[in-house]
Amino acid sequence: MGTVPPRKISIRPPQDRDRTVLRWVAVIDSLDYLAMLRLPRAIPSDDDVRRAYRTFARAFHPDHYRNSSPEIRAAAAKVFSAGADAYHVLSDPMLRLRYMKSLEAGVARPRLEELERASRDDARAAAQPAASLAKTPAARAAADRADKMIALGELAYAKAALEEACKREPENAALAAKLQAVERRLYAPRGGKPR
Amino acid sequence: MGAAIGIDLGTTNTVVAHCANGETRVLxxxxxANLLPxxxxxxxxxxxxxGRDARKxxxxxxxNTFFSIKRLIGRQWGTPEVERARAGFPFKMKEGPKKQAMVVSRAGEFTLPAISAMVIKRAKEIAEAALGQPVDKAVVTVPANFNDLQRSATRRAAKEAGLDVLRILNEPTAAALxxxxxxxxxxxxxxxxxxGGTFDLTLLEVSDDVVEVIATAGDSFLGGDDVDMTIEGQIARAIIAQTRLDPRTSTEVMALIRAASEHLKIQLSDNETARVELKAIGYGEGGVPINFPYELSRTQLERLAKPFVDKTLAVCNDALRSSKLDLRDFNSVILVGxxxxxxxxxxxxxxxxxxxxxxxxNPDEVVAVGxxxxxxxxxxxxSERPAPPPPRAPAIPRLRTPMFDTMPVAVPAPPPPPPSEPIATHRPHTNPPLPAGPAAPMAPSIFPVAPEGDGPLLIDVTPLTLGVEVLGGQVDPIIARNTSVPCTRTRRFATSTENQRELLLRVCQxxxxxxxxxxxxxxxIVTELPPARRGDLWIEVSFQLDADGILNVSAKDETSGREVKAQMRVGGVS
Structure with missing residues (x-):
């Protein structure tokens, strides 16, 4: 961790801040979650999401607008609430997977409850043996191999087998979720320290 | 303008603190004395x-003496928690309006917030005397797992004591601050x-003046009082066995035993054995008072406390699981309470x-300090401190036409959009970038304020999942626990009968x-719905949890965008 660079401070009238908040609130409903937290359009890491959310919260947390007019306060609360949703979605691996898919499909703001339902289905799927999720014989053979590797604890091999299964059934969301779950176990951080 | 204080309204003791010029002290x-019973x-x-006079x-x-009111505040009459606690209280309770629990003394009937208000009022007087100036604002703490009703009741109590409630704050979060x-x-x-009455575990991350709560879990019926009650039972049984007197028939003797139990427990923190002499638990032949000596060792106490400590550690593991973090990710564990x-x-x-x-x-004081x-x-x-300049002139987002539906009219007309570049504040990613989506509106390229303009920030979470009951008695979760507050979530509901005029949802936590x-x-209850064919009318209900963790609701007709009336009824009465 390096030293924190000194922060420059100059005087700006408070209306400037208010105007920016209004500008944000005007577009907040149409922003995708990555843009909202000012993350690049790529799958973000947990650390990036956390850091971005923190910066976002510093800017919009309603506690920082306690001396503002009710209109500005409400606007900041609305923006903050949307950012908290973004954090909620992007910091959960299953939700994030679903969201990135939706984003690829061009839906920037799917309804949260639908996203949550889909991700719950994914989680349920991930708990089942992969072979039961595959629909075609070719994918099932690969999935079955993955199950055996998981049982042996050979997660890297399981991942490769699942990738093959997913390639054979690109539309199968349950298999993709299973793959995601295996990847998570494979790359699970151990003893990481916060930054 | 009066001073602002912090009040830790505890089950057994209340503590009040004040912070000025970067220095915090307990009043x-x-x-x-620092503890107000x-x-x-x-x-x-x-x-x-x-306080102490009342405790005697x-x-x-x-x-006519009320204690441990916090265990019941905001709980409805007839719930198992109230029934259980009522059995152990020597004072009388009854059902008041809106299913509230009330206590009865020689001075009349009181709601539980009214009793808590008396404690808060006394705390306020102590603060005013110590500070030499009037106090009119306060942050009041509650256990993290207090629900909406318990928080509202606590806020009501503080208001009744004449305080403007700045925030209902979670106790562990206060300690973290x-x-x-x-x-x-x-x-x-x-x-x-x-x-004394509750257990909570809270996981949080602190960096650069931002305190972020990651997860919290707890049990609102698990505390040191439970250990006292176990000791109490032990003493009562010993008395029955040795003297053939049943102390449970006398509230006075039971109160004596309760005080002795707490005393024994506290003594055993510093000593291997502790002893009390219970005076006049009954009268023998010729009116001679019977005294009863009782001795307890630390090992015995540990055996009695074990089930409760086991329960706390189960909660710890639960919180850790929900945070998706590993125990090794934590720098330290802090003891409070x-x-x-x-x-x-x-x-x-x-x-x-x-x-x-x-x-x-000091574990007794840290919550009030926070x-x-x-x-x-x-x-x-x-916010009146200077804010730094934004990095560049704000880029106005380019919006596709459908997006304009959401534009409020009050916003100044955007100037021609300059092509905005992403700001390189994040580490480069190894992942390949996603293909740019079709309609990708850009966020304004600046954030409105700089953190240094506003000092430290606390990002707190809701400790309990808020949901509505759906068919079959299942819960449809709307705001999951450990979501940042304030928070707003919406849900759509369709009507199920022709010309349905009302929509009723059971909300639970x-x-x-x-x-x-x-x-x-x-x-x-959402009322005054416009007439429509069944299934044609979609109502969007918005659930807002404010920073105090208290619920507000509103609803609108999705097709017309018109607000419809929505309100919460507690226990069948609005």
Missing amino acids: LDETG SVVSHLPDGRVAV RRVIDAE AYGLGAQGSERLAIYDFG GSTRMPYVQERVEAWFGRPPRIDW AAILATMLTGKG GEDPRAANNTSLGEL
């Missing part, structure tokens, strides 16, 4: 005693808060965490998938 009463007694002459009366005037702010760099902390003074608790926590826990602050810090944060003139096993917050 002492005239006698120099949360006990209220109605005296025969009509006066009200609060628990033995001599048990029917006392420990966390001013820490160098960034760290993750676990706060183990074992008080009077019950953590028991050496046995400290040993068990150390064994669980693998490192000795931290106790820098509340006082937040009170200062929320009354400071932060808790983690159980079945609604009946969670705390019911009441019924949300």
